[in-house]
Amino acid sequence: MIRLIDETGAVVGDRGTLPAQEVLLDGYRALVLARRLNEQAGALVRQGRLAVYPSSHGQEACQVAAAGVLAETDWLFPTYRDVAAIAARGVDPVDVLVMLRGDWHCGYDPIATRVAPQATPLATQLPHAVGVGHAARLKGEDTVVMALCGDGATSEGDFHEALNFAAVFAAPVVFLVQNNKYAISVPLSRQSAAESLAAKGVGYGVPGVRVDGNDLAALTVVLTEAVARARRGDGPTLVEADTYRIQAHTNADDPSRYRADDEVEQWRPRDPLLRLRAHLTATGVLTPEREAEFAGAAEEMAAHVRAGMDGESALDPAELFAHVYSAPTPQLREQAALLAAELSGVRS
Amino acid sequence: MSEKPTMIQALNRALRDAMAADGSVVVFGEDVGPLGGVFRVTDGLSAEFGEKRCFDTPLAESGIVGMAVGMAMNGMRPVVEMQFDAFAFPAFEQIVSHVAKFANRTRGRVRLPMVIRVPYGGGIGGVEHHCDSSEAYYAHTPGLLVVTPATNADAYGLLRAAIEHPDPVVFLEPKRQYFTREELDAQAVPPIGRAAVRRPGRDATLIAYGPSVPVALAAAEHAAAEGRDLGVVDLRSIVPFDDETVTAEVRRTGRAVVVAEAPGFASVASEIAARVAERCFHHLEAPVRRVTGFDVPYPPPRLEQHHLPGVDRILDAVDDLQWEDA
Numbered sequence: 001m002i003r004l005i006d007e008t009g010a011v012v013g014d015r016g017t018l019p020a021q022e023v024l025l026d027g028y029r030a031l032v033l034a035r036r037l038n039e040q041a042g043a044l045v046r047q048g049r050l051a052v053y054p055s056s057h058g059q060e061a062c063q064v065a066a067a068g069v070l071a072e073t074d075w076l077f078p079t080y081r082d083v084a085a086i087a088a089r090g091v092d093p094v095d096v097l098v099m100l101r102g103d104w105h106c107g108y109d110p111i112a113t114r115v116a117p118q119a120t121p122l123a124t125q126l127p128h129a130v131g132v133g134h135a136a137r138l139k140g141e142d143t144v145v146m147a148l149c150g151d152g153a154t155s156e157g158d159f160h161e162a163l164n165f166a167a168v169f170a171a172p173v174v175f176l177v178q179n180n181k182y183a184i185s186v187p188l189s190r191q192s193a194a195e196s197l198a199a200k201g202v203g204y205g206v207p208g209v210r211v212d213g214n215d216l217a218a219l220t221v222v223l224t225e226a227v228a229r230a231r232r233g234d235g236p237t238l239v240e241a242d243t244y245r246i247q248a249h250t251n252a253d254d255p256s257r258y259r260a261d262d263e264v265e266q267w268r269p270r271d272p273l274l275r276l277r278a279h280l281t282a283t284g285v286l287t288p289e290r291e292a293e294f295a296g297a298a299e300e301m302a303a304h305v306r307a308g309m310d311g312e313s314a315l316d317p318a319e320l321f322a323h324v325y326s327a328p329t330p331q332l333r334e335q336a337a338l339l340a341a342e343l344s345g346v347r348s
Numbered sequence: 349m350s351e352k353p354t355m356i357q358a359l360n361r362a363l364r365d366a367m368a369a370d371g372s373v374v375v376f377g378e379d380v381g382p383l384g385g386v387f388r389v390t391d392g393l394s395a396e397f398g399e400k401r402c403f404d405t406p407l408a409e410s411g412i413v414g415m416a417v418g419m420a421m422n423g424m425r426p427v428v429e430m431q432f433d434a435f436a437f438p439a440f441e442q443i444v445s446h447v448a449k450f451a452n453r454t455r456g457r458v459r460l461p462m463v464i465r466v467p468y469g470g471g472i473g474g475v476e477h478h479c480d481s482s483e484a485y486y487a488h489t490p491g492l493l494v495v496t497p498a499t500n501a502d503a504y505g506l507l508r509a510a511i512e513h514p515d516p517v518v519f520l521e522p523k524r525q526y527f528t529r530e531e532l533d534a535q536a537v538p539p540i541g542r543a544a545v546r547r548p549g550r551d552a553t554l555i556a557y558g559p560s561v562p563v564a565l566a567a568a569e570h571a572a573a574e575g576r577d578l579g580v581v582d583l584r585s586i587v588p589f590d591d592e593t594v595t596a597e598v599r600r601t602g603r604a605v606v607v608a609e610a611p612g613f614a615s616v617a618s619e620i621a622a623r624v625a626e627r628c629f630h631h632l633e634a635p636v637r638r639v640t641g642f643d644v645p646y647p648p649p650r651l652e653q654h655h656l657p658g659v660d661r662i663l664d665a666v667d668d669l670q671w672e673d674a
Contacts, residue, residue, distance in 0.1 A: 105453035110421070117453055121445055127411050128446070131418020131426075138374070138400050139423065157438075161411030168406055323456040324490050326514040329541070329588035 003212035009278025034060040034084035036298035051102045054081045058246035061272035065219035077116040077129040077147040094308030122153040126162030133171040152183025163204040172230035180245035185258035198240035213241030214272040352529040358500040362507035375402040377429035409439035420460040433468040434477035448491030469559045471524035473649040481610035486518040494586040496520040498561035500530040522559035543590035549579025552603035557583035560607045567662040602633040603669045612640030634670040
């Protein structure tokens with residue numbers, strides 16, 4: 001497993017491969033914002049202002065690195081747990097939370113942002129990622145696609161088919177598996193008997209890399225290489241990030257039914273923020289002033305999210321019929337008229 | 349004078365003309381490359397347009413449809429082939445959860461101009477899993493257009509229209525008509541969503557689509573010999589459904605029989621019967637009848653003739669339309 005900074009913040013292995021300190025400082029700032037976003041979204045659920053939130057608390061290094069290694073013209077394919085990655089890509093978190101607020105299924109423009117809608121079925125977005133990448137190659141563009149999934153998704157058929165298709169067509173896709181050890185309640189040992197999830201790449205002819213998923217430096221290096229490889233036309237890479245889901249699957253979950261508190265406590269010291277803060281503090285790059293500045297930016301972002309969730313959003317029931325087809329069918333026009341009549345009180 | 353083209357050749361010509369007209373049209377699936385497809389619908393396309401435009405994929409239908417979704421997201425117009433009706437089922441989740449929903453979930457920001465071609469239906473002596481009528485699954489899913497030609501002219505025209513359409517289309521090809529030869533006007537591109545009155549009739553209306561249209565026309569021929577004038581409506585498009593044409597025809601005749609080879613329970617035929625009853629009740633002289641396949645898994649080849657709606661079963665249903673009250 002590739003690790004560059006250990007839990008104490010000390011550099012392990014070859015210091016020469018470490019990203020520049022300024023890059024790591026930017027990354028640390030993004031981690032602070034991602035953590036704050038997870039906390040803010042969780043609070044909004046408790047206040048009833050957000051229907052549900054699957055937190056990536058503890059996985060923020062994966063979230064930040066996945067977005068950070070991409071160029072503007074690249075694509076990100078996130079899952080429901082990747083709100084922080086989408087925000088790190090630059091999408092307004094208020095727009096990202098539209099789905100979890102229950103207003104619509106996707107609140108941002110995938111074409112403009114180059115972020116696919118968040119996938120809630122597992123692994124089904126991975127063949128789409130391959131298609132976007134393959135189309136880019138056919139058009140002569142050097143686009144790279146970052147496709148995210150979790151350990152549970154590696155059991156799905158679409159994971160297999162996407163890796164296989166990507167390999168056969170040498171599609172410019174990086175598959176990042178955030179192995180957070182649980183698929184809701186089911187532990188990794190029940191998902192796979194393979195020696196690692198990265199090892200699954202062998203069966204498809206795809207290089208597999210295991211990386212410490214709580215080490216932003218290692219993730220940045222590994223994913224940057226994988227993106228460069230894809231951009232060169234050398235095909236996909238499977239990256240397994242070893243991390244841990246510190247919080248419940250969602251607010252509706254009760255993790256005490258399937259895992260011991262001891263296990264969670266063992267992972268707390270491996271927190272991605274703690275170790276990068278320790279490292280950057282030791283090297284002198286992260287000063288108290290910088291820390292305060294990042295905390296201020298995080299609070300500003302959180303306030304923006306709270307403001308965006310305030311009050312009732314304006315929803316138009318007629319929109320139910322607006323996007324099903326490019327033009328509504330005669331049957332949908334009839335149904336839209338029926339609903340409009342109900343709402344206007346003509347029929348009750 | 350050259351021989352009239354088969355439906356396969358009409359479909360092949362539609363693909364060729366669409367690829368020549370629009371560089372973003374790509375064709376892929378299993379065996380569609382050098383082989384030209386198991387039915388030869390893609391014959392010669394990879395040679396003519398190159399393997400970037402027409403190519404074979406790994407043998408995995410979910411991957412094929414899922415990749416088409418991504419390619420459509422990124423500016424292409426994919427036309428994918430499912431080799432047989434029942435072999436499309438591994439792609440079912442991709443079709444119902446993604447192909448159908450993408451435009452809606454993104455508020456119209458991402459439309460998927462893609463076509464999923466599916467040879468469907470029986471009557472060819474095929475072994476199991478090669479003869480299913482799967483239209484109800486697709487028609488039940490909002491967001492999909494479901495089109496099925498019954499003539500070679502429509503095989504050409506509707507496939508061109510499907511490829512040009514901004515929405516995803518499930519294009520169901522009646523494989524038992526693949527080798528039917530008919531004149532082809534390779535210019536006419538009909539709009540999707542309009543039924544065709546194949547035979548005007550005064551006494552009753554037979555409503556059919558895809559492989560059941562020729563059967564309905566044959567039944568109407570027999571009835572004419574017996575002095576009964578039956579009309580035949582070919583739906584062409586199951587979604588959108590042409591209520592206007594169907595309703596006008598049934599109101600004129602006052603009697604309707606829906607003919608389809610899929611099992612009848614919870615079927616497209618059932619939906620048609622319900623729609624006709626709702627819209628034509630006061631014009632009807634008799635209850636709307638359905639003549640469909642039985643509610644059994646598709647039979648082995650030596651028994652399929654008992655399952656498929658034939659001329660006799662249609663005429664028996666017509667006889668039951670309470671003529672004594674007329």
